[in-house]
Amino acid sequence: MKGASREEKLEHIIEQEKSLGEIQDVDVLLERILTEARAIVHADAGSIYVVDGPNLKIKYAQNDTRLKELSPGEKLPYTFFSFPINEKSISGYVAYSGEPLNIPDAYEIPEDKPFKFNKTTDKTTDYRTKSIYTIPLKTPAGKILGILQIINAQDDDGQVVSFDSDAELFINHFAQSAIKALENAYLTSNMVRRMLKMAEFRDPKETYPHVERVSSFALEIYDRWAFNHNVPMTESHKFRDTLKIAAKFHDVGKVGVSDVILKKKFPRFTDEERAIMQGHTCIGANLFEPPESFLDEMCRDIALFHHERWDGGETAYPGALDYRNFVIGEPLSPARHLCGEEIPLSARIVAVADVFDALSHKRCYKEAWKIDDAFAEIQADSGKHFDPETVLAFMQVRDRISAIQLAYPDEE
Numbered sequence: 085m086k087g088a089s090r091e092e093k094l095e096h097i098i099e100q101e102k103s104l105g106e107i108q109d110v111d112v113l114l115e116r117i118l119t120e121a122r123a124i125v126h127a128d129a130g131s132i133y134v135v136d137g138p139n140l141k142i143k144y145a146q147n148d149t150r151l152k153e154l155s156p157g158e159k160l161p162y163t164f165f166s167f168p169i170n171e172k173s174i175s176g177y178v179a180y181s182g183e184p185l186n187i188p189d190a191y192e193i194p195e196d197k198p199f200k201f202n203k204t205t206d207k208t209t210d211y212r213t214k215s216i217y218t219i220p221l222k223t224p225a226g227k228i229l230g231i232l233q234i235i236n237a238q239d240d241d242g243q244v245v246s247f248d249s250d251a252e253l254f255i256n257h258f259a260q261s262a263i264k265a266l267e268n269a270y271l272t273s274n275m276v277r278r279m280l281k282m283a284e285f286r287d288p289k290e291t292y293p294h295v296e297r298v299s300s301f302a303l304e305i306y307d308r309w310a311f312n313h314n315v316p317m318t319e320s321h322k323f324r325d326t327l328k329i330a331a332k333f334h335d336v337g338k339v340g341v342s343d344v345i346l347k348k349k350f351p352r353f354t355d356e357e358r359a360i361m362q363g364h365t366c367i368g369a370n371l372f373e374p375p376e377s378f379l380d381e382m383c384r385d386i387a388l389f390h391h392e393r394w395d396g397g398e399t400a401y402p403g404a405l406d407y408r409n410f411v412i413g414e415p416l417s418p419a420r421h422l423c424g425e426e427i428p429l430s431a432r433i434v435a436v437a438d439v440f441d442a443l444s445h446k447r448c449y450k451e452a453w454k455i456d457d458a459f460a461e462i463q464a465d466s467g468k469h470f471d472p473e474t475v476l477a478f479m480q481v482r483d484r485i486s487a488i489q490l491a492y493p494d495e496e
Contacts, residue, residue, distance in 0.1 A: 093254055097124060101261035108379065109328040110269045112303075114230060115144045116321075117221075117262045121234055122146065124258055125251040128236040128244070129213075133175055135228050139166040140175055143230075150209060157311040157480070162487035171198035174218055175231045182228065184219040184256070188246040217247040219255060221263050229266045232259065272329070280332055287338045287346050293492040294441060295332040300488045301437035301478075302331040302430075308477035309433070322378070323430075330382040331434050334390050337368025340412045359415030362401045365391060366410035373408060382430050389422065389431035390438060394471045396423030424471075432471040436462060436478050439469070440485070445494060455486060 100120045107113040118132040129147040133140040145163050154160070169179045177199040178185050187193060190201040190213045206213055215237050221230040236244045237251055247255075280295055306327055310320040338346060341364050345357050353361060368387025375381040388407055393400035403419030410416070427435075443458040453461070459482060466475035478485065 093124060094257075097254060097258050100124075101258065101265075104261055104265040105268070107265065107325050108269060108272050109325050110266070110273045111143060111300075112325045112328050113265055113269045117230075117232065117266075118144050118146055118234075121232055121255055121258055121262075124254050125217075125234065125247065126238045127217075127234040128238060129211075130232070130234040131175075132233070133179075133231040135169070135179065135230070136166055139168055140179055140231060141166040147209075147211070147235075149211065157308060159307075159481075159484060162484040162491070164487065164491040172200065174199050174201060174216060175233055178218045178220050178233075179228055179231050182220055182222055182226065184217070184252070186247050186252060187216040187218075189214050190216055212244075214244045215246045217251065217255060219259055221259060221266060223263060223267060229263060229270070232262075276329060276332060280336065282339050283336050286341070286343070287335070291495060293494050294445070295334075297441050297488055297492045298334060298434065298437045299328055299331040300492070301440065301485055302433050303328050304481045304484050304488070305433045305436060305474060305477050308480050309429075309474060312473070312477060312480075326379050326382050327430055327433070330379060330386050330430060331437065333368065333371075333383045334386050334434050334438055335364060335368065336371060337364035337366065337387055340364065340367035342413065356415050360413065362391070362416040363410060363412070363414065365389070365402045366405075366407035366416070367412060369407045370410065382428075385428040386431050386434050389427050390434045392422045392427045392431065392435070393469050394424060394427070394432070395468050396421040397468065427471075429474075432474050436470050436474050440478075444489065455489065 104113065104116065104120075107116060114132050114134070118130050121127070122130050128149055129145075131142055131145045133142050135141075142163055142165055145160065147160060150160055167173055167176060169176050171177045171180055174185060174187065174190075187201075191203070193199070193201055201213070201216075203213075205211070213235055216233060216235050217237070218231060218233040220228050221232055222228050232255075234247075234255070237247050239245045277292070280292065284291055303324055306324055307320075309315075310323070315323075341361055345353070345361055348357070365388050369384045372380045372384040372387070375384055388402065391401050392403075398421070400421045402416055403421050405417060405419035440458055440462055443453045443461055444455050446452045459479070462470065462475060463479060466472045
């Protein structure tokens with residue numbers, strides 16, 4: 085909001101508050117909250133954290149100065165770490181006390197304060213953190229939903245300044261709407277997680293870390309694909325928010341597959357058993373029939389089509405059939421194979437994310453592949469199993485994909 089008047093800033097805040105309420109996925113919402121909060125006071129950087137038991141866990145970090153050093157379309161490294169909620173760190177202190185904290189200069193915190201600023205990241209990135217405003221995203225009942233920290237407010241000339249009383253007012257006002265939006269998004273998230281728990285009860289492979297990885301991979305792939313294709317921001321915002329949730333339901337149809345088949349280890353499937361297993365695509369699609377929203381439509385498309393092949397090869401399924409007539413427990417009927425852009429973009433993206441995750445993690449019938457080998461396999465199948473443009477985007481975000489692997493390890 086550089087150069088904007090006080091009234092213009094308030095109008096912008098009200099406009100952004102409305103858009104927050106339209107976001108359904110918690111992670112996408114947290115990222116947007118950080119972005120918009122920084123824009124309100126023209127802050128150069130910032131982070132947003134969530135409560136994870138006795139710790140704070142970082143969800144997103146942004147830094148315009150460092151971003152300018154990267155090539156167009158690149159993102160800062162994917163960051164994941166956690167630290168205790170206590171008085172020793174700035175964000176930990178705010179979570180512990182439940183009160184906002186305004187620090188004019190991180191390098192000149194009085195010695196009598198219990199919290200300190202860790203200069204390690206500044207030294208490794210050649211950055212200078214100065215002004216910091218940290219606020220708890222706290223419900224009226226006192227529950228901390230997150231910690232928002234914005235760094236280095238700037239004046240109209242780009243000079244770093246302290247967060248003044250107006251900045252505090254604007255951020256506090258914005259935070260109230262962010263809290264309401266987060267409460268709603270967490271309700272959606274909890275419902276999604278309960279539904280996915282059903283699939284996990286039926287199929288041990290459909291673990292929470294697995295669906296989180298596939299969902300996060302899909303988001304990274306889409307963001308780069310959208311950049312490569314110059315997708316307008318309003319369109320990409322809606323698609324990525326929906327994709328982040330819908331990707332988690334890619335194999336939810338396995339709830340309708342018999343345990344005898346679903347949990348079979350050796351020998352592998354007969355042709356009939358394989359055809360019954362493949363019916364999970366139709367079962368999943370029918371869970372979202374009739375679709376009542378864009379989210380329902382994407383969940384249906386992903387569940388139905390994420391096993392199709394770009395080249396229309398014989399191993400693809402279910403093909404161009406009427407999934408609404410599928411009978412649970414019956415083998416999938418042969419149908420014309422889909423190919424190319426007949427397959428919805430969301431399903432083409434999840435196909436890459438799902439296969440990569442399956443290759444790079446242990447299953448009852450195989451050991452985990454080395455991550456480099458899994459990347460090489462996806463690359464080798466470009467134009468055959470996978471959409472070449474989707475594979476290109478996937479390879480362009482390889483570092484972030486690798487970091488997500490580490491952030492969501494399988495539960496022992």
